[in-house]
Amino acid sequence: KEEIKEQLDKRTLLLDGAMGTMLQLNGLKSGECPEEWNISHSQVVQKIHQEYIGAGADIILTNTFGANRIKLSSFGRENDILKMNEMAVNIAKGAIDKERSLEKRIFIAGSVGPTGKILEPYGDLKVNELYKNYKEQAVILEKAGVDLIILETFFDLEEIKTALKAMKENTDLMVIASMTFDKNLKTIYGVDPEKAVVILENEGADGVGANCGTGPEVSYKVLEIMKKVSKTYLMVEPNAGMPELVEGKIVYPASPEVMADFAERFIKLGLNLIGGCCGTTPLHIKAMSDKIKN
Numbered sequence: 312k313e314e315i316k317e318q319l320d321k322r323t324l325l326l327d328g329a330m331g332t333m334l335q336l337n338g339l340k341s342g343e344c345p346e347e348w349n350i351s352h353s354q355v356v357q358k359i360h361q362e363y364i365g366a367g368a369d370i371i372l373t374n375t376f377g378a379n380r381i382k383l384s385s386f387g388r389e390n391d392i393l394k395m396n397e398m399a400v401n402i403a404k405g406a407i408d409k410e411r412s413l414e415k416r417i418f419i420a421g422s423v424g425p426t427g428k429i430l431e432p433y434g435d436l437k438v439n440e441l442y443k444n445y446k447e448q449a450v451i452l453e454k455a456g457v458d459l460i461i462l463e464t465f466f467d468l469e470e471i472k473t474a475l476k477a478m479k480e481n482t483d484l485m486v487i488a489s490m491t492f493d494k495n496l497k498t499i500y501g502v503d504p505e506k507a508v509v510i511l512e513n514e515g516a517d518g519v520g521a522n523c524g525t526g527p528e529v530s531y532k533v534l535e536i537m538k539k540v541s542k543t544y545l546m547v548e549p550n551a552g553m554p555e556l557v558e559g560k561i562v563y564p565a566s567p568e569v570m571a572d573f574a575e576r577f578i579k580l581g582l583n584l585i586g587g588c589c590g591t592t593p594l595h596i597k598a599m600s601d602k603i604k605n
Contacts, residue, residue, distance in 0.1 A: 312485045315418055315458055316517075318369070319544055319583045325603060326370045326420070326548060326586025327363035328596045332563075334359070334374075336592075344386040346378040349398040356399070360406030362593040364417055367600025370584070371406065372422040372461060373399040379448045381426040381436075393451055396421075400455035421452035421460045421484075423474060430469050438473055445477035449484075459485040463522045463548070464588075466491055466498040468507065472514055479515045487518035487546050487584070492533045494525055504536040512543050520546030523588045525553050526565055527573040534580060544583040549573065551590030563590025567598035574599040 318324060334345050337355050348356055360371050378396050383389040403419045410417070426444060428436040452460060460478050465471035471488055478486045488511045490498050497503050504521070511519050519541055521533045530549035537545060551563035551570060570587060577585050585603070587595050 323578050324369040324584050325600055327368040328587035328591030329589050330374050332590055344388055346395045349374055349395050353402050357402045357406045360403055361410055364410040366593040366597035368596055370418045370420050371403055372420045373403050375399045376422045376424040379444050381444045396451040397455045418458040421457035423462050424464050441473045442477050445474040446481045449478045449482050453482040453484055461487045463489045464491050467500045468502045475514050485517040488516040489520040489522045491523040492521055504533045505540050508537050508540045518544030518546055522548035523550055526550055546584035547577055547582055548586040548588045550588045567595045570595045571598035571602040574602050
């Protein structure tokens with residue numbers, strides 16, 4: 312934890328780009344469980360990590376976004392929770408080992424996403440069940456050897472608060488909490504950036520931020536607001552714009568050059584962690600890395 316904070320106090324760290332997009336390019340079908348590929352296609356997952364490290368990423372995120380018991384149960388794979396998370400971390404370690412000729416310290420972030428279920432009183436998910444769900448994944452990830460945890464793509468403040476509490480109370484890891492905002496600068500649950508920052512930092516987040524969403528322009532506006540109220544590290548991982556359907560294929564409009572220009576703007580804004588979400592590839596991360604170095 313201290314080592315990564317030491318780095319963040321010195322410079323902006325570059326995160327990797329999309330995992331899901333890259334898995335789809337490698338044949339992951341829609342409706343298939345992406346985390347299952349840690350078991351069935353571990354070489355593919357490792358190669359994606361290696362490409363991001365080669366592109367200049369300082370931090371790679373494990374393929375564990377949906378590897379919590381509640382989410383996995385929607386695929387009937389909840390019994391594989393231990394194996395999926397452990398394999399994911401081991402695959403990331405293997406990728407770092409393969410790229411060690413670069414002679415730089417690469418950190419592993421455990422990626423943790425929402426359950427896809429709705430909390431009471433609007434849904435039937437109980438807070439204590441949710442807490443237990445995230446505690447289980449947190450403990451597995453810490454034991455497997457991640458350096459930090461990134462809670463990402465959350466819309467509901469209660470859900471991310473519960474996840475954060477479970478992570479902080481059951482591990483010694485640094486935890487960054489990130490939510491997803493749309494064009495009106497709120498999450499689909501109506502949470503605005505100021506409120507997200509104040510509450511999450513109050514609950515012990517080591518860093519806060521925004522990821523996914525509608526592209527770098529909106530992310531920039533959100534982070535400008537967050538910057539005014541935040542007392543911790545700030546993270547951004549925008550999508551490469553909004554996906555469009557072109558000749559039956561999903562295409563993201565923001566080119567590597569566009570993302571690189573935003574990387575420069577994000578650094579000038581004073582952000583600590585910059586990466587990409589859906590639609591970003593090693594080419595985007597390489598362009599961002601080149602820009603950051605300059």
